[in-house]
Every structure is written in C-alpha cells, then in structure tokens.
Amino acid sequence: MAAALLMANIQASLRTRLVLGQPLTPLAEEIDRDIQANTPEPVYVTLFVATFDPGSALLRYINAGHNPPVVWRRDGRLERLAATGLPIGLLGGRGYTEGSLTLAPGDVLFCYTDGCVEAMNERGDMFGMEALEHELQAAGSHGAAAVLSHIDGVLRRFRGSHPADDDATMMIAEIKSEVPRA
Numbered sequence: 300m301a302a303a304l305l306m307a308n309i310q311a312s313l314r315t316r317l318v319l320g321q322p323l324t325p326l327a328e329e330i331d332r333d334i335q336a337n338t339p340e341p342v343y344v345t346l347f348v349a350t351f352d353p354g355s356a357l358l359r360y361i362n363a364g365h366n367p368p369v370v371w372r373r374d375g376r377l378e379r380l381a382a383t384g385l386p387i388g389l390l391g392g393r394g395y396t397e398g399s400l401t402l403a404p405g406d407v408l409f410c411y412t413d414g415c416v417e418a419m420n421e422r423g424d425m426f427g428m429e430a431l432e433h434e435l436q437a438a439g440s441h442g443a444a445a446v447l448s449h450i451d452g453v454l455r456r457f458r459g460s461h462p463a464d465d466d467a468t469m470m471i472a473e474i475k476s477e478v479p480r481a
Contacts, residue, residue, distance in 0.1 A: 309334075309344060309387070323348060327361045327384065327395040334388035343389035347380075347410060351402070356474070358408070359399045363387050366413055366428075369435060373405030377432050407443070408472045409435060414465035418454050421461045426454065443471040 309330060316326045327346070334342065347368055349360035362368070364386030367379035384395035402408070411431070418426040431450070438449040447469055454467055 305334075305338070305342060305344065309346070313348060317348075317350070322397075323350065323359055323361045324395050324397050327363055327387065331363075331387050331391050331395075335391035338388065341388070343386040345386045345413075349408075351472075356401050356403065357399055358402055359397055361395050361397055363395060364389065366411060366416060368408060368410040369432065370400065370402070371407040371409060371435055373403060375436065377435065402474045404474050404476055406474045407446070409446070410470045412466055412468040414463065414467035415450070415454060415469060417465060418458055418467060419461055419464060420457050421459050426457050430457075443473050447471055 312330055312333065313326070316329070321329075327348070330346075334344065343364075345365035346363040347360065347365040348363075349358055351358050360368075360380060361384065362380055362382045363384050364382050367381050370378040370380065372378065378400070380398060380400075383398050385393050416426055416428050416431055420426075434450055434453050435446065438446040450469060451467075
C-alpha cells in the first residue's frame with residue numbers, strides 16, 4: 300500500500316510539473332528532495348521521464364536509475380539511454396543530468412520495467428538485457444503493437460511454468476513521419 304501511495308504522489312507531481320513546463324533536471328531534483336523529506340523510511344524509485352519536441356525531433360530525458368530504455372533506429376541499430384543520475388530518493392541531492400537525442404521517422408523508443416529483463420525460468424536463468432535486445436531486433440518493423448506482442452510472448456515462453464516475480468511492463472513510441480522544419 301505504501302508503494303502505491305508513493306507512486307501516486309510521484310505521478311501527480313510529475314503531471315503538475317510537466318504541465319507547468321518545468322525543465323527536466325530541476326523537476327527530478329525537486330522530486331528527489333520531496334521523497335527524502337517526506338518519507339519516514341529510506342525509499343527510492345527509479346524514474347525515466349522524457350519530453351519530445353516534434354518540431355525539432357529532439358527527445359530530452361532524465362534516467363534516474365531506471366533500466367535503460369532502448370532507441371531502435373530505423374537502420375536496425377540499438378542505443379541504450381543510460382542512467383543520468385541515481386534513483387529518486389537514493390542518496391538524495393546528487394543531481395541529475397539531462398540527456399538528449401534526435402529521433403527520425405521509423406525510430407522507436409522502447410521502455411520497460413525490470414520485470415522484463417529479470418524474468419526467471421524454471422531453471423533459475425534470468426532473461427537479461429541481451430536477450431531483450433535480440434528479441435527487439437527479431438520482432439522486425441511490424442509496428443508497435445506487434446513488437447509488444449512479440450516481446451510479451453517471448454517472455455511468457457521463457458518463464459514457462461515459473462510464476463512472474465515482478466510486473467513486466469513495456470511501452471513503445473514510434474516516430475511515424477517526417478517532422479516539418481520551421
């Protein structure tokens with residue numbers, strides 16, 4: 300229950316601050332301070348938050364200790380968006396750095412929770428990041444829904460009868476068309 304309330308608080312804070320146009324670095328730093336100041340015991344949360352400007356095709360992001368989202372370029376290359384700071388609330392006050400990259404039509408941003416890469420099978424093997432990246436490339440460019448369905452199916456088959464220890468949440472965003480330049 301405490302974890303659900305913490306997440307609801309963070310989501311509300313993110314929504315408010317993003318609507319007000321707060322830059323990502325101070326946004327992450329303020330949430331970091333809020334968590335440390337307002338939770339009775341040490342807690343931390345991984346967080347990936349990004350904004351995309353369709354006019355410039357620029358993705359700006361903060362990765363506070365979350366599993367590295369993957370940008371799947373239309374030419375087949377994969378780029379991991381590494382952490383730009385520690386998880387929110389963990390050793391607070393260390394600061395965050397904003398990352399950025401330009402996306403092009405056909406590029407895909409794939410975000411996922413640790414339940415995807417840490418999924419275990421009956422033998423105790425972990426699925427892992429390399430397998431996830433391999434399956435992303437194997438999914439081909441059949442659209443976002445097909446990629447999510449493929450990865451979900453692969454994870455279910457990998458786990459077999461082993462129960463899921465954690466949620467395996469995935470999100471995909473695809474750049475569909477050329478961005479008009481001003």
